[in-house]
Amino acid sequence: MYRIGELAKACDINNDTLRFYEKNALLSPSSRSESGYRLYTEKDKEILQFILRAKGVGFTLAEIRELLSIEVNKADNACADVKVLVDTKLSDVERKLAELTRFQTSLKRLSDACCGGEESAEHCTILEALESNTNNVRHEHSHS
Amino acid sequence: MYRIGELAKACDINNDTLRFYEKNALLSPSSRSESGYRLYTEKDKEILQFILRAKGVGFTLAEIRELLSIEVNKADNACADVKVLVDTKLSDVERKLAELTRFQTSLKRLSDACCGGEESAEHCTILEALESNTNNVRHEHSHS
DNA sequence: CTTGACCTAGGATCTAAGTCTAAGGTTTAT
DNA sequence: ATAAACCTTAGACTTAGATCCTAGGTCAAG
Ligand SMILES: [Zn+2]
Ligand SMILES: [Zn+2]
Ligand SMILES: [Zn+2]
Ligand SMILES: [Zn+2]
Numbered sequence: 408m409y410r411i412g413e414l415a416k417a418c419d420i421n422n423d424t425l426r427f428y429e430k431n432a433l434l435s436p437s438s439r440s441e442s443g444y445r446l447y448t449e450k451d452k453e454i455l456q457f458i459l460r461a462k463g464v465g466f467t468l469a470e471i472r473e474l475l476s477i478e479v480n481k482a483d484n485a486c487a488d489v490k491v492l493v494d495t496k497l498s499d500v501e502r503k504l505a506e507l508t509r510f511q512t513s514l515k516r517l518s519d520a521c522c523g524g525e526e527s528a529e530h531c532t533i534l535e536a537l538e539s540n541t542n543n544v545r546h547e548h549s550h551s
Numbered sequence: 552m553y554r555i556g557e558l559a560k561a562c563d564i565n566n567d568t569l570r571f572y573e574k575n576a577l578l579s580p581s582s583r584s585e586s587g588y589r590l591y592t593e594k595d596k597e598i599l600q601f602i603l604r605a606k607g608v609g610f611t612l613a614e615i616r617e618l619l620s621i622e623v624n625k626a627d628n629a630c631a632d633v634k635v636l637v638d639t640k641l642s643d644v645e646r647k648l649a650e651l652t653r654f655q656t657s658l659k660r661l662s663d664a665c666c667g668g669e670e671s672a673e674h675c676t677i678l679e680a681l682e683s684n685t686n687n688v689r690h691e692h693s694h695s
Numbered sequence: 696c697t698t699g700a701c702c703t704a705g706g707a708t709c710t711a712a713g714t715c716t717a718a719g720g721t722t723t724a725t
Numbered sequence: 726a727t728a729a730a731c732c733t734t735a736g737a738c739t740t741a742g743a744t745c746c747t748a749g750g751t752c753a754a755g
Pocket of ligand 1: 521522523524526530531532630
C-alpha cells in the first residue's frame, strides 16, 4: 500500500495530480486508512502507469478515460474499438503537425530573407512581409 | 473610419476579439465617436492585419506585442532584433514538432500492431503496450 | 510533548485567447 | 416614434491540466 506521497514520488508526479485524477474519475485509491489517508495498491500503481504511458503518446485525459473504460472491461470490447481511439488520435496529431509545419515553413522563409544585421529595421523583410498582404517573402532586401 | 463591427467583419474576427486586443495593448482604436463608439482608421486596420498575419505564422499575442513595439519604432531597432524573435519562435515550433512527431511515431506503431478486428480486446497489442513498461510494440498478436 | 513531515477537503489560481452575459445607450430605417 | 441593429462597460465563463492555498488532522522520532 502506498500513501499518496509515496505513489506520487515513485511515479514522479505531484500529490495534487493524483487528487486531480481521482476527482476526474481516472484513478481512485483502492482504500482509505482509518484516518482517511488514500491507500493505493500495486494494481492502482499499474493503472497510473497506464495513464502516464497514454499521456506519453499524446492522449488527453478525456481520451485516457475512454481507454481505461475499455481496459477494465476488455472482454466486452473489440480490438476495433481500441484502434479507433488510436487512429482518431493519430489524425489529430497529424492535423496539428500540419499546422506546425506550416508555421515552420513560414518562419524559415521569414528568417532566411532577413539579414539579421545591426542595420535599422526600417527595411527589414520580416516586418515588410507581415505588413503586406502577400504571404510570401520573395526577395532579399539590401540595406542600400 | 470603421466602427468595431465593420472592422471585425472586414477582417473576419469577432467584435469581442477587438475589445480583447485593446485591453491587451495590441490595438487601440485611434478615436472614439461622441457617444463613445470605437473608431478605427485605415492605419488601425493595417495594424490589425499585421497582428493576424503574425498569428498566422504561429506567434502568440505576447510575441506579437513585441513585434509591434519594434514595428512602431523601426528606426531604433535592428534587423537582428526582429530576426531573434522569428528564430526563437522557430525553435519553439520545432520543439513542438519534435514532440508531436514522437507522438505520431508511437501512435503509428500502436495502430500498425493492432488487428483492428471485432475480436475481444483481451489480447489487444495496444492495451498490452500501454500496460507494459516497454515503450515498444514489438509483435503482432494473434487471436489464437 | 512537541516538532516536522505528511495527510485531508474545498476552492482559488494559472495560462491562452478569446467568448458570452447583463444592463443599458445610440443609430438607422421605416 | 419605435423596432432592429449596433454599440458601451464590467465581469464571468470556457478548455486542459494541473498547481497552490487555507485551515486543520495524523503520525513518527527524539
Ligand atoms: Zn536586414
Ligand atoms: Zn530584417
Ligand atoms: Zn486484435
Ligand atoms: Zn488490438
